[in-house]
Amino acid sequence: MTGADRLALSAPIDAPDVPAVEIASPTRRDEARDAMAVAAALRGAGVPVRDVAVVARDLDPYEGPLFRAALQHGVAPVFWTQLRVTRTRPYALVEAVCEALSGDAADRETLLRPLELGWSPSGSGDPSNPPLPDDADRPSPGWPIEPEALHRAREALPDGSRPLSEWIEVIDGSESTIAADDRVRRFAEWLDAAPAPGPSSVASVLGEAVEGYADRGLPETKAADSPALLDTETDARAVVRVRTLVRQLRRKLADRLEEGTLERSWSAVADLAGVIAAQRPGRREHSNARALDVFEANDVWALEVPYVISVGMTAEEWPRPSRSVLPPEFREAVLRGEGATGALAPRPAWVGGRDRDQFADTLGAAERCLVFTRHTRTPAGDDAARSPLLDHLDTRRVAEESRRELAGTERELPPELRAVVAGESGGTHVDPEADDE
Amino acid sequence: MDGTRTPDDGVPDRLTLHVGDEERLFERARHRSTPTELVVSPVELHQRNVQRRLREARLPTDAFRFADPVGIGTRVLEVAGRPTAAVDRVDRLSLIRSALGSGEPDAPVISALPTGAASRDPRRAEQIRADVETVTNFHPERIAAWTDTAAALPGPIDDEADGLLDAGLGIERELRARTDEAVSETALLRRATRSITATDGSAWAEAYPNVERLTLLGLSALSAPHTDLLHGLLAATSLEVHVHFRQGTGEYLRSRVPDLLAVADLGAEAFE
Numbered sequence: 001m002t003g004a005d006r007l008a009l010s011a012p013i014d015a016p017d018v019p020a021v022e023i024a025s026p027t028r029r030d031e032a033r034d035a036m037a038v039a040a041a042l043r044g045a046g047v048p049v050r051d052v053a054v055v056a057r058d059l060d061p062y063e064g065p066l067f068r069a070a071l072q073h074g075v076a077p078v079f080w081t082q083l084r085v086t087r088t089r090p091y092a093l094v095e096a097v098c099e100a101l102s103g104d105a106a107d108r109e110t111l112l113r114p115l116e117l118g119w120s121p122s123g124s125g126d127p128s129n130p131p132l133p134d135d136a137d138r139p140s141p142g143w144p145i146e147p148e149a150l151h152r153a154r155e156a157l158p159d160g161s162r163p164l165s166e167w168i169e170v171i172d173g174s175e176s177t178i179a180a181d182d183r184v185r186r187f188a189e190w191l192d193a194a195p196a197p198g199p200s201s202v203a204s205v206l207g208e209a210v211e212g213y214a215d216r217g218l219p220e221t222k223a224a225d226s227p228a229l230l231d232t233e234t235d236a237r238a239v240v241r242v243r244t245l246v247r248q249l250r251r252k253l254a255d256r257l258e259e260g261t262l263e264r265s266w267s268a269v270a271d272l273a274g275v276i277a278a279q280r281p282g283r284r285e286h287s288n289a290r291a292l293d294v295f296e297a298n299d300v301w302a303l304e305v306p307y308v309i310s311v312g313m314t315a316e317e318w319p320r321p322s323r324s325v326l327p328p329e330f331r332e333a334v335l336r337g338e339g340a341t342g343a344l345a346p347r348p349a350w351v352g353g354r355d356r357d358q359f360a361d362t363l364g365a366a367e368r369c370l371v372f373t374r375h376t377r378t379p380a381g382d383d384a385a386r387s388p389l390l391d392h393l394d395t396r397r398v399a400e401e402s403r404r405e406l407a408g409t410e411r412e413l414p415p416e417l418r419a420v421v422a423g424e425s426g427g428t429h430v431d432p433e434a435d436d437e
Numbered sequence: 438m439d440g441t442r443t444p445d446d447g448v449p450d451r452l453t454l455h456v457g458d459e460e461r462l463f464e465r466a467r468h469r470s471t472p473t474e475l476v477v478s479p480v481e482l483h484q485r486n487v488q489r490r491l492r493e494a495r496l497p498t499d500a501f502r503f504a505d506p507v508g509i510g511t512r513v514l515e516v517a518g519r520p521t522a523a524v525d526r527v528d529r530l531s532l533i534r535s536a537l538g539s540g541e542p543d544a545p546v547i548s549a550l551p552t553g554a555a556s557r558d559p560r561r562a563e564q565i566r567a568d569v570e571t572v573t574n575f576h577p578e579r580i581a582a583w584t585d586t587a588a589a590l591p592g593p594i595d596d597e598a599d600g601l602l603d604a605g606l607g608i609e610r611e612l613r614a615r616t617d618e619a620v621s622e623t624a625l626l627r628r629a630t631r632s633i634t635a636t637d638g639s640a641w642a643e644a645y646p647n648v649e650r651l652t653l654l655g656l657s658a659l660s661a662p663h664t665d666l667l668h669g670l671l672a673a674t675s676l677e678v679h680v681h682f683r684q685g686t687g688e689y690l691r692s693r694v695p696d697l698l699a700v701a702d703l704g705a706e707a708f709e
Contacts, residue, residue, distance in 0.1 A: 008689035080482075255528065275527055301655050301683070302459055302486040325565050330598040333586050334572065341586040342696025343579050344572050345661040348686040354657045356685025364457070364684065
């Protein structure tokens, strides 16, 4: 090892053998719109949506703007990103069940919240457990309870907190509406029958809630979803994640109770679920041929996609070396690895090595064309410099006038991209299974 | 990607280092009754990307078995009847919190931590521990190399680097005192490495009887724990090992491999 080897971490990156087009937009929001306008215009020009992918080094600042821009352009995006399970309905349901069981008493809102989130008895989708007999005067006894019936129940139930057993008495004693809807009572009884929180009771109570949702809540989401079924997919992923979470919860709860570091209560169970959910994000399970894939750059390794649109090509966003607790001088010595130091394992990420890899992977993924977008102004109005990674290749820069035409209602492809697409339709790239979107 | 397979000086014959060039894997796709090649990548999604490429090219996947490094370490231990339970990050942070909270103010683990409020943050303590583990695998020779490296730096950076090493080792020791399980999944890798070398490879052969080749993909770094596992496999088995680095860091990492392999007694730890 010599110091010269260290320089390999700043050596030129091989330029791709496909054309690269660069679009500079004023703000991040404009940039997201322009990126999605490119995707929509490509689709308009006959490129199947699955032949296009959007890549960002870090999706966090781009997910929102890209999502809104996609909707404006009539594109359904799928973000290959960590599922924020805490924002999903199945997770909210588990949390709401814990809340309803917390403490000695619950108010009306807390009691009904799990029903709003689609609570259904486990096995209710099973024909061996048929719904209650129907009756012309009664609402449909299906699960989950429809919003109108829940609204009637909320109107009929009194204010104030009371124990679950008292809620059941209230429901039994009330006139007409909720008494007639046996489903609210059935749910309250299910809650009231829940044992004290322990590892196995938590696993069975919350497991039932998740399975009930999988049986009945998920089909509801699907029925109400757009044709690309994006909500269904999120919901289905969340069910898988929350099932795993319930299993982890059982084990961790056992450990914590044994150590005496956790009190035995449903609210402590909810807190612990929150800690677990925040730690191990799940990932998307499968691709959706009708939606536009949006990836983080680390995830495009070894993929091949004809058109790759890479956003966030500013000096601030990409590269961004990883943080380390080790002093920079020490890291540099480990990277150089001279003498005995050579036995220490270096992290190229300390000096942007991972960023180089991910950039090279992005270049390598594009089979036909690369489109780089960046913004030139920060929200504070300062200049946002161009990413030095772009210096590794020659890009064809789109003129501001062409960019405006792209962003306009006509959504006209810039000449640089038109040329590539035109080359394709006259070329040999024929995919008999290409969908016609 | 260019063909970058070249003979490497200073690495064992059965280790081949590539930069990119993952297509070579696809050339080996064929029907087999049992998998003969283990395809290992630390990033789960990368395994799926390879599977997707194989599927799109209508190539058979029977010859391959996909895994991540921890997965193979765990399997080796399971087959050998060794424990495989490891504390996860959530529990590790909670154990560190209690170690920092209950320690005497002048206990080594506390005094070695950098001063300031941030140093009491369990996440920072865990990062120090994990950085020391990634760079050294807690191997005595590498810990000595760390001390030498620190000593050659100007003050006060020499003391800071030494202090971080002591803190990382101290936190690891505290964690070991507080749990019967392995402190991290990386500890399972070390345990598997020792098991493979101590049994002259039979622990490996029992876990993966038909595997002739191991391909490690998609790396942006070669950590000390991963290096020592590979080294142990090369030393104790007849496995062919292929490592595919990525384009941006591959040339650099390839140049570092010979020195990283210059460590004996693989999986050894600087703890009693």
